[in-house]
Amino acid sequence: xxxxxxxxxxxxxxxxxxxxxxxxxxxxxxVVGITYFKKWGYLWREWITTVDHKRIGIxxxxxxxxxxxxxxxxxIMMRYQLSMPENTFLDSQHYNEVFTTHGIVMILFMAMPxxxxxxxxxxxxxxxxxxxxxxxxxxxxFWLFFMGMGLFNLSFIIGGSPDAGWTSYFPLAGNEFSxxxxxxxYMIAIQIAGIGTxxxxxxxxxxxxxxxxxxxxxxxxxxxxxxxxxxxxxxVFAFPVLTVLLAMGTMDRLxxxxxxxxxxxxxxxxxxxxxxxxxxxxxxxxxxxxxGLYSEIIPTFARRNLYGYKSMVASMVxxxxxxxxxxxxxxxxxxxxxxxxxxxxxxxMAIAIPTGVKIFNWLFTLWKxxxxxxxxxxxSVLFIPLFTLGGVTGVMLAMSAADYQYHNTMFLxxxxxxxxxxxxxxxxxxxxxxxxxxxFGFMLNERLGKWTAWLLTIGFVLAFIPMYITGLDGQxxxxxxxxxxxxxxxLNMVSxxxxxxxxxxxxxxxxxxxxSIRYSPRDIGNDPWDARxxxxxxxxxxxxxxxxxxxxxxxxxxFWDSKKNGHELFKGEIEKIHMPNNSGLPFIxxxxxxxxxxxxxxxxxxxxxxxxxxxxxxxxxxxxEQDHGRYISVEEIKETxxxxxxxxx
Amino acid sequence: xxxxxxxxxxxSTEENNLKILGFWIFxxxxxxxxxxxxxxxxxxxxxxxxxxxGAEIFEITPVLIETILLLTSSFTIGLGIHAMRLNKKKATMxxxxxxxxxxxxxxxxxxxxxxxxxxxxxxLQTSAFTAALLTTLGTHGLHVTLGLFWGLFIxxxxxxxxxxxxxxxxxxxxxxxxxxLDIIWIFIFSFIYLKGMM
Numbered sequence: 001x002x003x004x005x006x007x008x009x010x011x012x013x014x015x016x017x018x019x020x021x022x023x024x025x026x027x028x029x030x031v032v033g034i035t036y037f038k039k040w041g042y043l044w045r046e047w048i049t050t051v052d053h054k055r056i057g058i059x060x061x062x063x064x065x066x067x068x069x070x071x072x073x074x075x076i077m078m079r080y081q082l083s084m085p086e087n088t089f090l091d092s093q094h095y096n097e098v099f100t101t102h103g104i105v106m107i108l109f110m111a112m113p114x115x116x117x118x119x120x121x122x123x124x125x126x127x128x129x130x131x132x133x134x135x136x137x138x139x140x141x142f143w144l145f146f147m148g149m150g151l152f153n154l155s156f157i158i159g160g161s162p163d164a165g166w167t168s169y170f171p172l173a174g175n176e177f178s179x180x181x182x183x184x185x186y187m188i189a190i191q192i193a194g195i196g197t198x199x200x201x202x203x204x205x206x207x208x209x210x211x212x213x214x215x216x217x218x219x220x221x222x223x224x225x226x227x228x229x230x231x232x233x234x235x236v237f238a239f240p241v242l243t244v245l246l247a248m249g250t251m252d253r254l255x256x257x258x259x260x261x262x263x264x265x266x267x268x269x270x271x272x273x274x275x276x277x278x279x280x281x282x283x284x285x286x287x288x289x290x291x292g293l294y295s296e297i298i299p300t301f302a303r304r305n306l307y308g309y310k311s312m313v314a315s316m317v318x319x320x321x322x323x324x325x326x327x328x329x330x331x332x333x334x335x336x337x338x339x340x341x342x343x344x345x346x347x348x349m350a351i352a353i354p355t356g357v358k359i360f361n362w363l364f365t366l367w368k369x370x371x372x373x374x375x376x377x378x379x380s381v382l383f384i385p386l387f388t389l390g391g392v393t394g395v396m397l398a399m400s401a402a403d404y405q406y407h408n409t410m411f412l413x414x415x416x417x418x419x420x421x422x423x424x425x426x427x428x429x430x431x432x433x434x435x436x437x438x439x440f441g442f443m444l445n446e447r448l449g450k451w452t453a454w455l456l457t458i459g460f461v462l463a464f465i466p467m468y469i470t471g472l473d474g475q476x477x478x479x480x481x482x483x484x485x486x487x488x489x490x491l492n493m494v495s496x497x498x499x500x501x502x503x504x505x506x507x508x509x510x511x512x513x514x515x516s517i518r519y520s521p522r523d524i525g526n527d528p529w530d531a532r533x534x535x536x537x538x539x540x541x542x543x544x545x546x547x548x549x550x551x552x553x554x555x556x557x558x559f560w561d562s563k564k565n566g567h568e569l570f571k572g573e574i575e576k577i578h579m580p581n582n583s584g585l586p587f588i589x590x591x592x593x594x595x596x597x598x599x600x601x602x603x604x605x606x607x608x609x610x611x612x613x614x615x616x617x618x619x620x621x622x623x624x625e626q627d628h629g630r631y632i633s634v635e636e637i638k639e640t641x642x643x644x645x646x647x648x649x
Numbered sequence: 650x651x652x653x654x655x656x657x658x659x660x661s662t663e664e665n666n667l668k669i670l671g672f673w674i675f676x677x678x679x680x681x682x683x684x685x686x687x688x689x690x691x692x693x694x695x696x697x698x699x700x701x702x703g704a705e706i707f708e709i710t711p712v713l714i715e716t717i718l719l720l721t722s723s724f725t726i727g728l729g730i731h732a733m734r735l736n737k738k739k740a741t742m743x744x745x746x747x748x749x750x751x752x753x754x755x756x757x758x759x760x761x762x763x764x765x766x767x768x769x770x771x772x773l774q775t776s777a778f779t780a781a782l783l784t785t786l787g788t789h790g791l792h793v794t795l796g797l798f799w800g801l802f803i804x805x806x807x808x809x810x811x812x813x814x815x816x817x818x819x820x821x822x823x824x825x826x827x828x829x830l831d832i833i834w835i836f837i838f839s840f841i842y843l844k845g846m847m
Contacts, residue, residue: 133667133670133671134667134668134671198678201674201678202671202674202675202678203671205674206667206670206671206674209670210666210667210670211667236674236677236678236681237677237678237681238681239678240678240679240681240682240685241681241682241685243682244682244685244686244689245685247784248689248780248784251773251780251784255773255774256773256774257773257774257780257784258698258774258775258776258777258780259689259693259777259780259781261777263698264698264699264700264775264776264777265693265696265697265698265700265776265777265778266693266696266698266777267692267693267696267777270689270692270693274685274688274689277685620798620802623799623802623803623806624802624805624806626815
């Protein structure tokens with residue numbers, strides 16, 4: 001009885017039951033659909049076992065888009081709940097669960113896969129490589145991430161979602177105050193996804209250091225590759241902290257240890273500190289690749305070189321170092337004293353300097369450029385003022401004395417959405433629109449794209465600017481309701497209106513994808529935007545081996561030089577190409593991780609042991625396996641090249 | 650597969666090079682992992698609640714034995730890699746076997762040590778100090794355990810397939826891992842045991 005009780009959602013409501021039915025029906029429809037169209041074999045051969053960085057990238061993209069909508073629904077539910085005083089749409093427990101999952105889903109399961117999609121898809125192409133350094137590890141990274149994501153989303157229909165905030169501070173997240181299994185899901189699902197991300201980091205650092213095309217020195221890499229490199233360095237140094245942190249949290253919850261408890265010597269502030277030692281670098285893992293994308297898009301549509309290449313690189317390196325020494329600014333009010341607060345205030349404000357350098361570099365790139373307002377460019381130009389506003393409020397928050405007023409208010413919520421939405425989300429949408437023709441062979445509709453960008457911006461301004469005001473007036477974050485006498489209701493209603501407009505913008509995005517699939521012309525060539533770096537020099541669709549002949553590079557924009565200045569990109573003869581074999585092992589092993597995670601959440605020890613043995617068996621199998629990959633013959637390459645036209649002799 | 654014979658066997662192919670660099674980066678991540686554990690340990694070191702303190706439970710004899718065993722094993726794996734570079738298959742295997750035996754002996758003493766702690770009332774749940782201590786030691790011990798199995802599999806592969814670029818690469822990476830665990834142990838020995846006993 002006790003055993004089965006834990007699987008029930010502790011706090012059911014009509015919405016949850018409706019979602020259960022909805023999810024069940026959707027899953028059934030997918031399974032029936034795949035079976036009906038006999039696509040299981042195709043799915044297994046072409047996608048599940050793939051080690052191709054482009055396909056893995058596309059799977060990351062699909063997951064990210066799916067999670068964007070899941071997190072978005074959470075967001076709009078919160079805005080609706082707060083749009084009226086004393087609203088009863090969500091009760092306190094339900095509201096807690098919604099803001100917790102909104103935060104985790106948006107950061108870890110939407111923004112992270114979105115940037116990893118860009119790493120996967122772009123980095124090998126930009127450096128002229130055939131694949132990443134460890135293709136199979138890359139597949140394992142994706143499937144671990146995917147299973148972590150799946151496990152986390154399962155919480156919502158089996159056992160209850162985590163409800164202690166995306167930061168899950170102890171003692172609130174401990175067994176005493178979080179009695180459902182929700183926080184177990186948090187600890188274990190993020191752990192599994194985090195291991196996948198750590199492997200991504202190792203993979204891409206190795207790829208970028210070792211697999212660049214001849215002539216591409218570090219200081220001739222495209223700016224996105226630079227940002228990916230630095231972000232991956234941050235991943236490798238920040239994610240192990242999360243690994244340890246979540247392991248300790250798991251032990252506190254499942255094995256009764258006393259790391260973060262309030263008795264037997266436990267220290268709850270240790271969680272807060274370690275969480276942000278990972279958490280603050282994490283936000284730079286998200287924003288640096290976003291900066292990298294803007295640095296690709298702005299020069300392309302300003303028709304000018306990126307201004308200040310070296311200072312762009314230097315500023316990213318400085319940001320990455322500073323990101324590790326600012327963590328305590330997340331809890332100025334939690335008692336570390338004025339001396340420590342002052343130090344963290346100063347380091348935090350210092351981040352504004354390299355970020356400002358980047359903003360000015362983009363502005364100088366635009367200066368005297370022949371600007372072409374395509375959708376990606378529109379996002380980039382909207383990004384600059386909006387992000388600067390978010391940056392300025394960030395410096396306000398960095399002042400530790402003043403922070404006592406802002407701490408835990410809607411002002412903070414407004415600030416981080418103001419940097420994440422115009423910073424990361426705009427970059428993701430701009431990058432997606434920009435690279436869509438390279439990925440899928442047709443362009444997204446420009447008219448609908450611009451409508452989306454403008455609606456999103458109007459919605460964003462209406463949704464988040466009022467929060468600055470209510471926050472300064474004292475509206476606390478994470479409160480599920482407020483009374484009429486506070487006077488917050490009008491601005492919160494405006495905010496809900498803004499959120500609704502943003503929702504329309506995202507629906508328009510989906511419609512745009514549908515519309516473009518049906519009506520967009522397919523004869524767009526390899527380089528529809530007249531762009532500058534190597535990824536545009538190969539065919540669309542991109543052959544499995546990326547480049548028939550490894551490109552030769554002599555500047556930061558080799559492809560532009562080959563178009564305008566007579567630089568010869570592809571020298572030499574076609575040779576046979578070595579490619580890795582597909583493998584089902586990453587998927588099978590990740591499935592075992594999923595079972596392991598689920599069993600851990602509910603403390604079903606026999607299953608934990610069996611699945612652990614399964615994971616180890618996969619490792620043993622891998623150790624003894626001999627797989628030297630395969631070769632694509634010269635004839636095959638020539639045939640493919642002819643088919644895609646524009647073959648080099 | 651292009652083999653460059655001017656380089657040592659473990660570096661002789663492109664793939665091998667990538668794997669060695671990748672593993673160094675992984676060790677970088679591992680350093681962060683243990684650094685976090687040490688940070689937690691130093692923070693919680695004196696927060697003993699109702700349980701015993703380090704000075705009350707640490708015993709120098711088993712710890713010294715463990716240290717000698719692990720340091721020696723680090724030396725023998727070095728000799729193993731040296732023998733591998735001289736292309737002496739038997740000697741390589743011999744040093745691998747000695748390394749694994751020393752590692753297993755280390756693990757045996759560590760298990761004894763753990764049961765001793767539980768015996769004197771310093772279990773995982775006793776206090777923040779014991780939790781941090783046993784987690785840090787346990788993480789290192791788990792690494793050694795996984796390393797033992799990993800080393801065993803590489804040994805079997807050397808026996809079956811001889812010293813090829815692939816097995817040489819695996820052996821070399823394994824030796825990096827083993828040396829790394831040894832360095833971590835030196836930190837554990839100095840900053841957990843010696844500092845705790847003072």
